[in-house]
Amino acid sequence: MEYSRILAGREDPLPVFSKVVEALENFEEFPFLLEPVYREASDLGDEELDRLRFGLVRLQVYADIHRYEDMEAAQRMKYVAAVLERMLFGRLLLEGEEAGGKQQCC
Incomplete structure (x- = not known):
């Protein structure tokens, strides 16, 4: 699957996307990638954070x-x-969404 393409949309991928892709491809490593993603994201400007x-x-x-x-x-x-x-x-950002995919009603 082309996770990097999904993350980047129609723009060039951000370097931080590589760690997200790594977490998706090797899910067991995700807990150990939280801090590196956080640190890399903290160096991004407003436009890159968006x-x-x-x-x-x-x-x-x-x-x-x-x-x-x-x-x-998908999960x-x-x-x-x-x-x-x-x-x-x-x-x-999608407030009605929960991690399990359930919608909150009304």
Whole structure:
């Protein structure tokens, strides 16, 4: 799967995306990549932080769209993206979304 392309959208990938891709490809390493991602993100400017956040949102949306093709991969994508977004930005941009894919009603 082209995780880097999903994260970058139609722009050039940010260097921090490589650590996110590493977490997705080797899920067991994700806990050890949290701090390096956080440190790298703390050096980003506002525009790059926006691109990072939208990359994480794009990954969650992609996972939702393709969840029935490979449920395990979709769950990994959602989990990694949601944990990183909460860690870096304090909350999910898509407020009604939870890491498990449940929508809050009304």
